[in-house]
Amino acid sequence: MKITVNGEVRELPAPATVDGLLADLGLEPRKIAVERNLEIVPKSAFGSTELNDGDRLEIVQFVGGG
Amino acid sequence: MPLTPDQLERYKRHILLPEIGGQGQQALLDARVLVVGAGGLGCPILAYLAAAGVGHIRLCDDDGVALSNLQRQILFTTDDIGKPKATMAAERLQAINPDCTVEAIEARLTTNNAKELLDGIDLVIEGVDNFDARYALNDACLETGTPFLSAAIGRFDGQVALFTPGPDQPCYRCLVPETPPDAADCETQGVLGAVPGIVGAVAAMEAIRFLTGFGEPLAGHVLIYNGMNATTRRVKLPRDPACPACSAKG
Numbered sequence: 001m002k003i004t005v006n007g008e009v010r011e012l013p014a015p016a017t018v019d020g021l022l023a024d025l026g027l028e029p030r031k032i033a034v035e036r037n038l039e040i041v042p043k044s045a046f047g048s049t050e051l052n053d054g055d056r057l058e059i060v061q062f063v064g065g066g
Numbered sequence: 067m068p069l070t071p072d073q074l075e076r077y078k079r080h081i082l083l084p085e086i087g088g089q090g091q092q093a094l095l096d097a098r099v100l101v102v103g104a105g106g107l108g109c110p111i112l113a114y115l116a117a118a119g120v121g122h123i124r125l126c127d128d129d130g131v132a133l134s135n136l137q138r139q140i141l142f143t144t145d146d147i148g149k150p151k152a153t154m155a156a157e158r159l160q161a162i163n164p165d166c167t168v169e170a171i172e173a174r175l176t177t178n179n180a181k182e183l184l185d186g187i188d189l190v191i192e193g194v195d196n197f198d199a200r201y202a203l204n205d206a207c208l209e210t211g212t213p214f215l216s217a218a219i220g221r222f223d224g225q226v227a228l229f230t231p232g233p234d235q236p237c238y239r240c241l242v243p244e245t246p247p248d249a250a251d252c253e254t255q256g257v258l259g260a261v262p263g264i265v266g267a268v269a270a271m272e273a274i275r276f277l278t279g280f281g282e283p284l285a286g287h288v289l290i291y292n293g294m295n296a297t298t299r300r301v302k303l304p305r306d307p308a309c310p311a312c313s314a315k316g
Contacts, residue, residue: 031246033288035301040288043243044308058299060290062242063220065252066103066193066262 001053014053018046021057033060067092073165077119083280090278091119095165097277098122100187102175102203104151105129106252106262107193107217107269109141114270115166115191116159120277122167123159126183127152128174138259175199180206191215191273193266195252197245201311204229204238208312213276213285214238217269220250222258222293224265227303228272228284236303239311241288261293 001014005021012021018034018041034041035058041049051057069077069088073095080086080094097120101112104127115123131139131146131154141158142151156170173179175194180202184190190212192203200216207214211231216238218225229237268291272284290299307313 028247030244031249033241035290035299038299039302040241040304042240042304042306042308044306058290058301060225061220061223062246062249063218063223063225063251064195064197064246064249065218065220065255065257066105066107066195 001051003051003053003055003057005057006059012051014051016051018049018051021051022046022059025059027059031061033062034058035060069095073119076163076165080118085280086278090280093278094119094274095121098186098188099124099273099277100184100190101125102183102190102192102199103127103194104139104141104155105135105193105195106138106257106259107219107266108151108155109139110263110266111191111193111217111270111273112155112159113141113162114267115273116163116168118270118274119163119165120273121165122169124169124171124183124187125152125155125159126171126173126175127155128172138257138262140263175202177202177205181210184210184212187212189213189215189273189276191217191269193217193219193262193269197242197249200238200242201245204311207231208237215269215273215276217265219257219261219265220252221255222261223250224261224268224291224293225288226265226268226272226284226291227288228276230276230283230285234305235286236305237309237312240306240309241303243306243310258293261291264293265291
């Protein structure tokens, strides 16, 4: 299946979860929020959220300054 | 209390907006807000809220003005270096608009004083530089049912979210469950000076929207500003059923 991550199209073997994608990308889940089709995926659901063909994801780094 | 002739003139451009009008302006004059952090975000948030006629502003910051603040913290001048931000900001806000009662509190917000600081407050707005203070505010707001507007910046980016009490509403920890390791902060990773201007103005806008009730509320969403490619997204934020802060509270 094809998904878009931060504007770039990626080919992924199905089934795939948010957790799996982050592991592939080498991203530490504590540092980021994941948006799927303009909705934040709750962190507790990273392992259970299956990605679908055509999903648009944005991986957002948290910022902490003021 | 009816608006005075001076107030009708001062707030004319608000009153001209049917979505605000005299009633919205009165709501701003009657509002009591707590702003935590008088830094990059706090400066524009405070300036716009004071200019808009928010009647009571309690502001809390324990820092002094430093030379490296002046690239972005626009309420302060070179002569202010070394002076307390809370007091200097309060002085500027009072000069911008004598309608505002400004309470300057030179203290660091912690779990010990958070609840006391939000006593009698309609809306808490934060632009602090650390996650501990955000968590302390989130907990105190959940406990007291106080609406909480959170703003954060780093490098070229900003994030703004409004959390309002309610059974299905998310809280700050539904978005950031634990302190992110090496999250961009201004001190170590830098920030473009206009970024807190943009993000702080968005936060002030959302505060005024919340207090006057026009348009579509931001509650339940995060607004994400990406200054590297000049995009803004409004993203839905569902409640996390496993949230360590709000899941047990029903």
